[in-house]
Amino acid sequence: MTETAAPDYRQIWADLGLDLESHDLLLEAVGDLYATTFLAQDNRPEAMGYLDFVMSEVHGLRIKELHDFRKAGGKVVGTYCLYVPEEIIRAAGAWGVGICAGAEWAYDQVEQVLPRNTCALIKSMMGFELGRVCPYLEEADLLVGETTCDGKKKAYEIMGASLNMHVMELPQMKREKDLTFWRDEIVELMRKIEEMTGKKVTAESLKAAIVEVNDKRRALQRVNTARAASPAPISGKDSLLATQVAFYDDVPRFTKMMNTLADELEARAARGDGVAPKSAKRVLVTGTPMALPNWKLHDIIERAGGVVVGEEMCTGSRYYDKLVSEDATTLDEMIDDIAEKYLDINCACFTPNQGRIDDVLRMAGELDADGVIDYTLSFCGTYQIEASSVEKAVKGAGLPVLRIETDYSAEDVGQLSTRVEAFLEML
């Protein structure tokens, strides 16, 4: 990808203070990984060409768009978690981008600051910062963190020393008083961004943002509904990529392109055109989020002949399944609706979290899954502990389940492949 990068991108990267040499290495590694993971697949939907293009310009065109937007006075808000309401960011005139944390980078520097036994997501988040290789991080006028786990909470403190960081406190229960508390946190975030952009959020601007983001989620719902056909009209890898890109791409453009993809998938499904044979084992994946460019498990499953038909994850159904109500007319009611929708996401940081288990069982049924793979990153305590409840519930429903605990490294790919292949043989 570096060879084709237009020279003005290099100037932008230099202006942003990136370590250009390391950054070249990162782009090359991601480019190679993308080619072997995605481009090498057979019979991909044509509309995936858009995501290929977006990925080939991952630090190029999109960064230039953000750069130009900021030059014209716009503000960019970086986020790490889907609890941060993007509707609020957009309604205040800013652009939100999800910051990547899905690759092992600059761990030597990270481990001088964080304990070695920290989850890969947090180490990666810190590594992209310390290694100075993430242009999104550098373009962000404000970073919004959240208290979804102890590791992130403490890492944000460290990052806040050199970055403009705002942390939202996410309750860990879903009672009425938690909702009230969470609503206050959203209002506080709104004030913070309004102050930064100098634009007040109005009922009109928030309504428009709600509809715009809902449209994006509806497009992803269409893609994922079409995906459930047998034979699968799109690979799990490609579907996962669509959700990952949803966090940082231009919203109206992405929505349009995902609807085009959905049209194609629906047509494929109607004529029975698939990327894997009808007999391929269908797997539902649940667990910790898979941030860009973490495609490890999906790649292992699909190389072994299975097909991933759904993700009950933050980079999956938890992102697009629920919409903010569009019925409200006043600003206050809209904020109520946003608070309610976002608190309704089922992260393992909540107790109890029966909603997640219900979702896994429901999705397994709807998607006609042959088995469930529960995926956790090492040292992600909440998901690791919840894994036993998930396993018990899924087995109780008569479906086989495989528990995988891993990180972003390639060292366990051999053993994981054996376990996944044996799991598929068993189904």
Place this chain on the structure above:
Amino acid sequence: MRILGMDIGSRSVEAVWLQDRCVAESVIADSGFDPQTVAREFVDRAEHDALVVTGYGRHAAREAFGCDVVTEIKAYAMGVHALHPEAGSILDIGGQDTKVILLGDSGRVLDFEMNDKCAAGTGKFLEVMARALGFGLEEMADAAMNAGQHVTISSMCTVFAESEVTGLVHRGEDRAAIARGLHESIAKRTLSSLRRVGAAAPLVFAGGVANNDAIVSLITAGTGGSVIVPVEPQTVGAYGAALSALDSPGR
């Protein structure tokens, strides 16, 4: 019809030739530094109508020989079911993996568990510990069997356990008692794995570590049931791989 089944493992390569469903010959060789060359010698050794490979070298073998592959889990399930149709579950401890497989009707895999990336409690662990104690492998198992007492080993990580053993040796602990402790720690870990999967009796114990009498007797005592060790526990995977060729469509 002659079929060759091979299990290309981390420590050894096993080959089993079937002639009309019966074992004609079985061979075990060290993997060495180039297991694919060892495998090629077996492939070239005699004519065969089908070749199926299992073990961690299976994917490389598929590229080299264009053969079919199956996972060790399926291979062991097929091999054990053919040898001991009454088996309810399988324990396989190999060079760097431990697997527990729960069997259903006609040898179908119902569930399995496999260790993560570390080699804790595997054949490799025993080799490293034997070296730390200055024992040969069999010698260590004998010493453990006959030790009057045991020293508790708390580390299961191969690297940490080696440091722990070195510390114990320097403290002047009896090495037979240390050996006993090491075997007990493997047995304890294995038994908890068997319980998690809900391993049904009778249990067939295969893989290279099944040759270790101390582990076998500790597992037998721990399960309180009968443990069956096949005559040649290391070749069960290769045998199962060969049998899987008979199952394939068109054969």
